[in-house]
Amino acid sequence: MLYKDFFWGAATSAYQVEGGVEANDWAAAGRTGLLPLAGRAADHRSFFQHDFDIARELGHNAHRFSIEWSLVEPEEGRFDEKELERYLTVAKALKERGIEPFVTIWHFTLPLWFSKTGGFKRKDSAEVFCRYARKVVSVLGGEVKFFITINEPLVFASNGFLKGKWPPLEKSFLNFFKILSRLEEAHKLAFTAIKGMFPEAQVGIAKNNIDFESNANPLNFLKTIFLRWFWNRRFLDKIFDYQDFVGINYYFYRKSGGKEKCETSDMGWAIHPKGLYSVLREVKFYQKPVYVFENGLADKADVKRAEFLRTHIEELKRAMEDGVSVRGYFHWSLIDNFEWDEGFGPRFGLVEVNYKTMERKIRPSALVYKKLIQENS
Numbered sequence: 001m002l003y004k005d006f007f008w009g010a011a012t013s014a015y016q017v018e019g020g021v022e023a024n025d026w027a028a029a030g031r032t033g034l035l036p037l038a039g040r041a042a043d044h045r046s047f048f049q050h051d052f053d054i055a056r057e058l059g060h061n062a063h064r065f066s067i068e069w070s071l072v073e074p075e076e077g078r079f080d081e082k083e084l085e086r087y088l089t090v091a092k093a094l095k096e097r098g099i100e101p102f103v104t105i106w107h108f109t110l111p112l113w114f115s116k117t118g119g120f121k122r123k124d125s126a127e128v129f130c131r132y133a134r135k136v137v138s139v140l141g142g143e144v145k146f147f148i149t150i151n152e153p154l155v156f157a158s159n160g161f162l163k164g165k166w167p168p169l170e171k172s173f174l175n176f177f178k179i180l181s182r183l184e185e186a187h188k189l190a191f192t193a194i195k196g197m198f199p200e201a202q203v204g205i206a207k208n209n210i211d212f213e214s215n216a217n218p219l220n221f222l223k224t225i226f227l228r229w230f231w232n233r234r235f236l237d238k239i240f241d242y243q244d245f246v247g248i249n250y251y252f253y254r255k256s257g258g259k260e261k262c263e264t265s266d267m268g269w270a271i272h273p274k275g276l277y278s279v280l281r282e283v284k285f286y287q288k289p290v291y292v293f294e295n296g297l298a299d300k301a302d303v304k305r306a307e308f309l310r311t312h313i314e315e316l317k318r319a320m321e322d323g324v325s326v327r328g329y330f331h332w333s334l335i336d337n338f339e340w341d342e343g344f345g346p347r348f349g350l351v352e353v354n355y356k357t358m359e360r361k362i363r364p365s366a367l368v369y370k371k372l373i374q375e376n377s
């Protein structure tokens with residue numbers, strides 16, 4: 001009933017799977033030894049057709065991938081038409097298989113020329129981003145309807161500028177807020193430009209939202225109210241008039257003043273399916289279509305993923321029954337990927353990648369997901 005025309009699939013991002021990317025801030029940080037290097041990654045650049053065959057075989061009718069900015073704009077203002085054509089081929093390869101492409105224009109990594117000149121600290125960064133977004137959409141716009149301008153603005157700003165974990169490895173409150181407002185501006189400009197070029201395009205962001213809860217302590221309760229607003233809603237409120245949909249990535253559950261006993265993933269992250277319901281219910285009042293653009297876990301032995309999928313999809317259905325207009329679910333990830341500062345240890349893939357031979361192997365949970373898709377379509 002509810003699930004006709006629903007998009008079911010998985011997500012990836014360019015630097016995490018493609019391989020061979022050298023001229024971005026992550027590769028540069030990797031070369032200094034401060035962070036792991038992605039190197040050849042899963043060589044999705046060579047294997048994308050094969051990987052999409054697997055996605056089709058697994059019953060997916062949608063796939064989210066990202067564009068590597070440093071490849072498309074290797075020097076400021078100069079675009080590499082061949083790379084853009086390559087991404088067009090990627091989008092077409094999906095459509096040929098009956099899979100709807102969802103394109104993330106920017107997923108965390110910055111071209112070196114941009115990061116070296118200040119990145120999003122630059123006064124003109126919103127315009128710089130918009131020029132890039134415009135170019136991408138001018139090439140892909142005919143094939144692709146769904147665009148995600150920015151992946152997880154708060155994660156990018158907090159890991160890079162507050163916690164000092166990700167490039168540019170800074171710890172500055174001032175810059176954290178500066179980056180957030182530049183990203184907001186960048187999204188708004190890009191949204192307006194894209195809609196001007198392709199009014200039928202559907203544009204939004206992917207926002208990492210957390211299920212914040214508290215114990216009965218009033219201080220913890222207030223803290224939770226603040227966090228829900230600051231982390232989950234503030235950015236979405238600011239871009240309210242500049243999004244066709246609300247995109248949610250859900251991974252985390254935080255309880256102030258206590259711990260619920262939860263199973264955990266290989267990375268120690270709590271597995272808390274009800275949190276998916278809460279974060280979806282929280283964005284109902286925006287009255288827009290909602291997509292779950294990421295949700296998944298590191299589970300190398302594949303012993304928890306099937307149950308994870310089952311229980312999270314149950315909660316997603318519950319949110320829909322409560323009136324949240326969810327239109328799609330993208331599992332993270334289709335294939336094993338480079339997990340940022342954690343390197344290649346964590347295994348998020350529905351499909352296992354042997355990084356030596358590049359052989360792909362479908363994990364049993366991917367077949368459970370296939371069945372869930374069939375049952376719910």
Ligand code: BGC
Nearest residue numbers: 013151152155208294332339
């Ligand atoms: C990011 C992905 C990442 C995933 C798992 C999300 O925050 O968008 O790039 O791999 O979480 O950590």
